[in-house]
Amino acid sequence: MRHVYWIGGGSGAGKSTMARRLARRHGWRLYATDDVMADHARRSTATEAPLLHTFMAMDMDERWVHRSPRTMLDTFHWFRGEAFGLIVEDVARMPRETPVVVEGFRLLPHLVEPLLTAPGHAVWLLPTPDFRRAAFESRAASEARFTQRTCDPLRAEHNLAVRDALFTERLHEETARLGLPAVTVDGTLTEDELAEQVSDILRL
Incomplete structure (x- = not known):
């Protein structure tokens, strides 16, 4: 997968923004893992993704209110790498002549690392709690939260x-x-400065 670049990280860190900028600037394909979660859920069996199917059987309060954050972390299917193989399958089907940037929190380092054929093809953006809070507060003004x-x-x-x-x-x-x-990612860098830092790491 020499034509693939990976941008992972925590929620609210700016992964989608950075990936879109790179795709526009370099004429790359963009693969957003958030966009295919529903498709991957449909394609996964209970045997292949038991945590995912347990999660789907819960109501909203069971998912987000009645469990501790630690339990939510340890049992969240995407955080455990379930259906990561479907990301790889999707990307492998894309034409190799055009580079593709893959982004999303589902890109766990230990799963991406074996796929890296050369340095400079992956980076993770790690938001501070304050930065993530500010990012989601700004989103809340324009979109309804599932909570x-x-x-x-x-x-x-x-x-x-x-x-x-x-x-x-x-x-x-x-x-x-x-x-x-x-x-x-703590807000001390402008979006342009963060984009340049990401580009430097990816050796573009």
Whole structure:
């Protein structure tokens, strides 16, 4: 997969923004893993993705209100790499003549690392809690949050925020252990500066 570039990281870090910029600038294909989650859920059996099917059987309160953030982290199917193979299958079917940038929180470092054929083909963006909070507050003004469909939206939002902070910590530890590049996103860089840093890491 020499033609593939990977941008992973925590929620709200700017992965989609960076990937879109790279795709526009270089004429690459863009593969957003968020966009194919429903398709991958349909394509996965309960045997292949047991955590996913358990999650789908829960109601909104069971998912986001009644479980601890740690339990939510440890049992969330995408955080455990379920259906990652379908991402690889989708990308492998794309023409190799045109590079593709793949982005999303589903790109776990230990799953991407074996696919890297050369340095400079992957980076993880790791948002600080304050940056992530500000990013989601700005989104909330323009889109309805699924947590509003729970019995306790404030608790659901809190649980989700803590879970995602724990996930970002896990990404930080894993990228460090594997020697993979990661960028802390805390708002001190402008979008243009972050894009240049990502481009430098990807050796563009």
